[in-house]
Amino acid sequence: MATVQSLAKRFDDTIYNYMAAIEKSLTPSREMDEEMVRKAVFLVRHDGVQILSFNEERLLLEAIVKDAHTVKVVLNFDKMNAVCACPQPDMCRHRLAVIFSLYQKVGSLSEWVAAWRAQPSSQLKMMAEKRSPEQWTQIIKSVWRDPIPDYTTRNYFYFEQMFEGRLKNALSFVPLEREWKVFYRTYAHLISLMEVWDTFIAGTEEVHHSFFKTWFEDELHALRDLLEQLRVQHRTFEADAFLDHLRKLVRAFIETKNGSFSQRFTVYRLFWTTLFISNKLRSSEATALAKPDHRIAAFFAILSGDGVVVQKIAPGETADWVQLAIQAETEQHQQALTAILMAIKPHVKTFLFEGLYTQYRHQYVRILSRLFSQIDLSEADWEDLFKQFGHYGLPAYSTYLIEKQLYKQWAELHHLHNSPLYFVEECGLKNVQDAAPDFVLPLYHRFAMDFLEERNRPGYKQAVRIWKKMKAACKKSGQLEFWNAYMTEVRTQNKRLRALQEEIEKGHLL
Incomplete structure (x- = not known):
């Protein structure tokens, strides 16, 4: 193969055409183009390009570029294209580096780069025009x-x-x-x-x-x-x-x-x-708007205070209608809020369990509970709504039962779902104990027994803490005789647990 110098001089017109195509396709104001040229120049100046061979018949030049990994590049002088083994489909720093290494044999690469960077960008040309959208x-x-x-x-x-x-x-x-x-x-x-x-x-x-x-x-x-x-x-x-x-x-x-x-x-x-x-x-x-979606029509009706009529909605649209309900609440548009929520109600379960990630379900149950509490719903409607909420709706359902003074149902609900102590406290345990202490006694018993099963002193201390609350509930409901009999039975059944007996005595439970 002839020397690279002689090859470059022989095909200098081809090399200049390559450079003209590069100048036309790359813009110095674009960060990606500027970085590509800069890296290609770095590879050339640090001897990162090695010309391997030139096929005289097919006018193919093969080279390798020593980048992070060695990459093979092929220039086709006949078709004026370049192929690189790297995954980048169009121009890349490896193709540029091979072309630059040839160009510096017939011209000044530094001058070309300086001239290329000095050219005004198309954006700057547009900025010179009168400001307009x-x-x-x-x-x-x-x-x-x-x-x-x-x-x-x-x-x-x-x-x-x-x-x-x-x-x-x-x-x-x-x-x-x-x-x-x-x-x-x-x-x-x-x-x-x-x-x-x-x-x-x-x-x-x-x-x-x-x-x-x-x-x-x-x-x-x-x-x-x-x-x-x-x-x-x-x-x-x-x-x-x-x-x-x-x-x-x-x-x-x-x-x-x-x-x-x-x-x-x-x-x-x-x-x-x-x-x-x-x-x-x-x-x-x-x-x-040309033929606006019914959600857009409802949106502008809410903003303008006009009446909103909601036809049957598709389950996949529920998320948008929930946001429109929130908008109606913000605008204090009661008619729109009622119409939207009644249309949403059949799709609440699908929305919560198929349309939302798990971490957002509690948040949206609280939002829906707040929205529905502002319209008139029958008890049957509320029951249906809470069923759709599933276990995510326990706090909202608990609040509803307390407001309706359905304390027995409140206690049964948390027994059914085996609610832990912290959750029951969040759901209004204190309110129920103040209003109907009888109904919280079985819950306190279950919590105390759970800690008793741990069979260690910290667990016994927690059980005693719960028994103190249970004693207060018995005292308020006039069931101290039951309390004394209950604690006597607990001590009898666990008489071999000396640490428990000591904690009970320290707690003055009898």
């Missing part, structure tokens, strides 16, 4: 022009790194004027969310689904903070066009049909409850 949209979308790698849907950590990097690039063009900073950041977050949406939705179906959902909640918090700042910020007449464009973006976002309406609806509600709060704007939006 369309300009901002183009700048932010240009950051997202490269396809998002498929592997980010399967690995949240790659997704997070990719999103944060591109969002950071978009935010680097934030205007200098203070009054426009929050506006631009809102655009950047919303458009970036829209650009990454399909990848996010696909990620929620993969192994890291919980991480993707947590990321979405964090993005909602960031958007909410920006919208709250924007709402109270002084705005000029020039800002009206930016607000109008923002409304159009949000409307286009909710009208997209791709099976992720629930998550889109969350973002849509955030904008219309935080930033767009004018009755005129809301009325205009409600009529501007």
Whole structure:
């Protein structure tokens, strides 16, 4: 094979064409491109490229690049393409390094890199134009022009790194004027969310689904903070066009049909409850939507105070209707709250046990209990509701039984579910003991026997603590004779447990 120097001079036009293609495809303002060029130059200057062979007939040049792992690269001078063994599908630092190593035989690599970095970016060219919503949209979308790698849907950590990097690039063009900073950041977050949406939705179906959902909640918090700042910020007449464009973006976002309406609806509600709060704007939006979903129609009816009619809802829509019920509670719209909750009621069990992660079920049972307590329900309706809650509804059901003075049923409920002491105390044990001490005696007996089974002094001390409460309940209900007989029997049956006998005497239980 001829020397690399002679080969480069012979095919100098081909090498210049490679460099022109690189200059056209890579942009110095993009962090990924800048890093790729920088690493490729590093590999060349540290002798990381070795040319292996050149096939004269097929015009194929083979080389290896000594990176973290040695990688093979093939340049096809005839077809003007490059193939690398690394997993990156398009241009990579290994391909660049081989082309750069050839270029430095016919030109100055340092001068090329300096000229490439000095060229104005397309975003900066757009920034020189008059400020407009369309300009901002183009700048932010240009950051997202490269396809998002498929592997980010399967690995949240790659997704997070990719999103944060591109969002950071978009935010680097934030205007200098203070009054426009929050506006631009809102655009950047919303458009970036829209650009990454399909990848996010696909990620929620993969192994890291919980991480993707947590990321979405964090993005909602960031958007909410920006919208709250924007709402109270002084705005000029020039800002009206930016607000109008923002409304159009949000409307286009909710009208997209791709099976992720629930998550889109969350973002849509955030904008219309935080930033767009004018009755005129809301009325205009409600009529501007083409064939709006019945959840959107109910949402605007709640905000405007109009009557809400809820037809039969699908089980998968329950989460959205729960949020609308919370909105009706906030707006003090009693008719809407009643209509929505009665439509939700048949689907509560499905919502809790199929639509929610375990850690959220207690929280939503408390929310649903609070909402349903604000409307008129029959005892049969309450019974049905608590059955749907399952064991997650025990605190709410206990509160309901205490309010109805159904103390016997309260005690039977906790016997049935074998509730531990701390949980029974949380569910109103003290209230029941004050009102109907007879019904708590069997519970206290079970708790004391559980500690007795531990067969150690700490367990005996806990049993004595419970017996003291049981004694107080017997005294209040006038059953001291029963108490004395009970404790005598306990001591008789456990007369060989000297530590227990000592603790009973210390506790003055008789």
